[in-house]
Amino acid sequence: MVPAIHRPAEVEVDLLAIKKNLQEEKAHLKPGQKLFAVVKANAYGHGAVKVAKMAARNGAEGFCVAVLDEAFELRDSSIVDPILVLGVTPANEACIAAAHNISLTAPSLEWLEAADKALAKKDMVLKIHLAIDSGMGRIGFSEDQEFIAANEFLRNSTHFIVEGMFTHFASADSRDSHYFDYQVKRFNHLKNILSIKPKWIHVANTASSIFDKNIHSDIVRFGIGLYGLNPSSNPASPDLESEINLKPALSLVSELSFVKKVHSGYGIGYGSTYVADSDQWIGTVPVGYADGVIRKLSGFKIKVGAHYCPIVGRICMDQLMVLLPEKMPVGTKVVIYSNNPEDPNFIKKAADYVDTIHYELACLLSDRLPRIYHE
């Protein structure tokens, strides 16, 4: 998809906010602890290369991505720091990862055996991080027996450097630490089985770092906090207090592309789900669900000029309509998502409105929206 540069709609990213969040987190780290910036999914919609370069310049010591291609994107942009692919990469990709000095996640003995075969053929060595499923139920070793066998296998193989061992928490953003404590116990249990010594044992994402869960982690995998958003994103309860100051970096802006007066009884959008009950001014914004502004946001109030105006009718693929309080000129600035937590259209409040998390709304912003950087 091409970025639409001839349309007044863009994702604005405040790179200085990213820098500040990183510096705050660096200052918050425990002695010796490293920060890996998590830039998967195009840096949560913010733009992976720009964010990664800013992070690399300001003390990030490595990067995490979700898939191998995201790692290549960073390498192609001259990023030389360690990169860990967090997801499961097909084992037959082990050689190309090794060739680019990219570390892969090892989720099972079966994967290790398959990757070993591929590496042996080309006599290559791959850096790996052993994933432990301590209760997330997603990927990684969870059974003692298999982990013991993997330990033995690794002791006899010459094709791996066991750079790390890690786990991921299901509820680090929750006040209730019951399940978190259970996962810590499971992880420590499996850690004690391992006779080989990985360089980095790591468990912390943003939440377990900034809510100060008291747990050892050689690396903080700093994701959502880098973008200035608080990971405790449950609309039903207030955010947990962050130990560091977070400054949100992303906003989504556009302009009115069309303005008209409609009379009482006039329908707006597909299915005419909104019908004017009086003479009204309706504005059109050239952004729709193909840009990631999902249909469920109908009714949410976005900022047009100085006013917060509800989206009326169904959001179309490429356009949406708003109810204006008065006649406004074409070209009036529209802020769909604000980066100011005080604003009613702060991205977190939009996420609450559609009963999801801000992570999701940010990631959904499609490549059709150009990213504009302020620094």
Ligand SMILES: *Cc1c(COP(=O)(O)O)cnc(C)c1O
């Ligand atoms: C995405 C991800 C992170 C980052 O999580 P945040 O909540 O964004 O800090 C860390 N670790 C793993 C394994 C992940 O998948």
